[in-house]
Amino acid sequence: xxxxxxxxxxxxxxxxDRVTITCRASQSISSYLNWYQQKxxxxxxxxxxAASSLQSGVPSRFSGTGSGTDFTLTISSLQPEDFATYYCxxxxxxxxxxxxxxxxxxxx
Amino acid sequence: xxxxxxxxxxxxxxxxxxxxxxxxxxxxxxxxxxNWVRQAPGQGLEWVSFISASGRTIYNADSVKGRFTIxxxxxxxxxxxxxxxxxxxxxxxxxxxxxxxNNFDYWGQGTLVTVSS
Numbered sequence: 001x002x003x004x005x006x007x008x009x010x011x012x013x014x015x016x017d018r019v020t021i022t023c024r025a026s027q028s029i030s031s032y033l034n035w036y037q038q039k040x041x042x043x044x045x046x047x048x049x050a051a052s053s054l055q056s057g058v059p060s061r062f063s064g065t066g067s068g069t070d071f072t073l074t075i076s077s078l079q080p081e082d083f084a085t086y087y088c089x090x091x092x093x094x095x096x097x098x099x100x101x102x103x104x105x106x107x108x
Numbered sequence: 109x110x111x112x113x114x115x116x117x118x119x120x121x122x123x124x125x126x127x128x129x130x131x132x133x134x135x136x137x138x139x140x141x142x143n144w145v146r147q148a149p150g151q152g153l154e155w156v157s158f159i160s161a162s163g164r165t166i167y168n169a170d171s172v173k174g175r176f177t178i179x180x181x182x183x184x185x186x187x188x189x190x191x192x193x194x195x196x197x198x199x200x201x202x203x204x205x206x207x208x209x210n211n212f213d214y215w216g217q218g219t220l221v222t223v224s225s
Contacts, residue, residue, distance in 0.1 A: 032210055034210075034211045034212075036153075036212075038153075042217075043203055043215035043216060043217055043218055044145075044153065044203075044212075044215055045215070046208070046211055046212060046213050049208070049209070049210070049211040049213075050209075050210065050211075055213070087152065087153055089153075089211075089212070091210040091211060094158070094167060095158065095167035095168070095169075096155055096167070096169050096170070097143075097155040097158070098155065099152060099153040099154070099155070100152075101152050102152045102153075
């Protein structure tokens with residue numbers, strides 16, 4: 001199975017900050033990497049697919065980079081609605097699909 | 109508007125069974141692969157099962173193999189998860205999610221399964 005490791009596990013930041021979350025795969029997954037945002041009590045929401053493509057309707061302050069084993073999600077200027085938990089997910093392997101453990105982004 | 113609506117979650121004893129449903133609207137269900145993903149209380153996301161649009165291809169997580177069965181009825185635009193031999197560690201919110209192009213592009217709101225004596 002492909003293991004996905006996110007860092008940090010939690011992060012405190014302020015509105016307006018630039019934030020970067022990293023995700024590392026245990027083997028090369030090319031660009032088969034997606035990012036999701038989840039707010040408390042809600043379903044996850046797709047933000048970035050194929051490592052760097054912005055899902056329709058997602059603000060342009062979100063961006064993704066990387067390929068192979070190392071990936072990043074960047075929020076260029078944090079907004080109050082961005083405080084949530086973020087998950088990476090690999091889709092290189094059809095089964096099992098695996099997620100990172102999540103990064104909780106909190107208000108400083 | 110795309111809607112995926114799960115139902116069937118409940119409190120069940122260890123060793124019991126439960127059947128979850130996911131009703132789809134606003135998507136071409138018969139052309140969509142579908143997944144079940146779960147989230148234990150306070151924990152991260154765990155993929156559970158996938159079924160192709162036709163139903164001919166199925167994948168399951170090792171943690172549920174031999175106990176959970178995914179199925180679908182394209183005429184009813186519905187996805188199912190038959191859960192047998194339930195364990196305490198199966199306690200979670202269960203989400204259905206549509207298979208986009210190598211991603212999960214639409215999710216339901218989830219249904220809570222609690223396994224406890």
